[in-house]
Amino acid sequence: MTTGTPPRAEPSAPPVGGSTVPSTAPPGSPRLRWFSTARVRASLREFLTLLRREQQWLWIVVPYLLAWFVPAQWCWYQWTNLSQPLAFEPWIFLGTGLLIWSRRQDLAHQWNRLTTKYPPTHRRRRGNAILLVAACILYLFSHIVQVKGITVFSLVLVALGIVYQVYGREIVKALTIPFLFFLLIIPPPDSAADGMAVRFLNASLAIASRPLHVTSIQPTGNNGRLVQMGDYSVEFDYHASGFNIVLHLCVLTLWYVLYRRLNPAYGVYLAVVGSVLGLGVNIVRIVAVGYLHPRNQALAEALHRFPAILIAVACFLAALLLMRLLSRISLRVPAPATRVAAGAGNAVTMAISPLIWLLSSLGHLGRLFTLSERKLEAGLTRLFDRKKKKPQPRRR
């Protein structure tokens, strides 16, 4: 990948039907299982070889990580508390990397087309530094005003600026979806998130009040609610709002739909089903906490503080199962029009992101859902071996 002087040989197009990603297994060795210690070691060895070969990217990676040092401190509490609404944000890095990985063939084709058609200095092959410089200025401004949303946005722009300067406009266009997903790492104003959490908490408590025989609900500090039930009271805060569960679930659903390039309607159904499940679980949790509080306060508190992100993941998986079931019952529920993320990548995507190559080589994390869905599909086919009901045509 030519990125400096003296110019290097342009990467060749990926061989037809094969992979250009160096195999993680030495030639002639037995096929390794998709996740094993030997594979991890082999992947790490290859990653280190790649790093040694692509050392020039350290010029970018190290200062970029340094630039994240202060904003990460500002966001630390929200990122490390698993019940905070924004606890999903650190995972956006991984999600974006996997999205880029899933598009590596498109990127490779695009790059090959550009390299064969245009000389290295053509404006379609190279961008300029304007975006990067503007992003750096915005970063400095954000440190003067100490607004973490602006700082994180500037860092997203920096990444975009680097890709634009090195690879040009066409590659940036090809990376639109991953970069738009990357924007989810920008924290919204605290008041917006707190406001939504309070609304969801009020609604959840209103629904849970009947089974708990609630007599009064009073606001407390930190946007909490003191719920009076008979002769005792329980304080609920953002942990039990349900907003955090819904937000995590929607982001996870979005990533899943983008990664697997599914039918958007299926994504909407999935998000709605998952959110309903998540809110239902949250209300059951509130009722359980209210019931357990006078009997076992420690357990009630543990239940109250159970990480919302884990509940969201569980509800997402349950929603996937439910959607499979529903799509088999009725054609009106959109089925996922899947195109499984294709096989190995090539030198271009490795040059774009050695980290993505590492993640793919280490565990093929993106394949986890594909494998589980295939198994599920086979199981459900056996269980519901019947024809779907087709909607009757209208009679005039």
Added chain:
Amino acid sequence: MAKMLLTGGTPLARMGVLLGITATLGTFASVRFKHAGDWLPDNVPQEVGVWQGVDTPISKAILASLGAPQAIGRKYVNALGEEVYVSIISAGAFENYHDPTVCVAGNGFLLTGKRNFLLDGPKSGEVRAMVFRQINSSTGAPVRILMYYWQQNRDATTATEPVMGNYRDILARFRTGFGAVVQGHQTCLVRVYTFLDPDDEKGVQTQRNVEEISKALYRALKENGESQS
């Protein structure tokens, strides 16, 4: 360095150097904000005319909500039993800058009046005077607070703009942040307040009391800033 940045090395190296400089300057800004919060005057008067000062330390919970700055809390009492409360907070990062219009209002008070004026003569700094009101739930009588608030730098310049809102007050934050990072300002937030006596309907005596204490504090901070600079 500039030549290397513009023409030397590979494009990735040039971008990396630019990023490195940017990241370093960003970290430097955080250090400067910490420096801005390192000034807490040690000459806050114990007596002001007929007023006797009594230390009333600010609670740890409140300080934690403000980002754990250095702080002085004091109450001035005169022979008539009138009291004026003072808090001085070292202002470093913006989480130290809690505005009374938000914090006092958050405790159920309504802002009913606000005015800026020069505290100690034509060449002095500007302060913000506010009146808050709340109806006492048990007696039904109104409770009123008169508060003077300002941000004072070592060089005796003051500011009264709210900077709590991330986006709403972004220009004010930029001015304050520019002062801290580029000009090296060290700042204290000063609040001087008291409850209006129900008999002092127009607040004349109350204002006189608050103004006397405020002027003494302004002069003390100015003197401390000049002596240590």
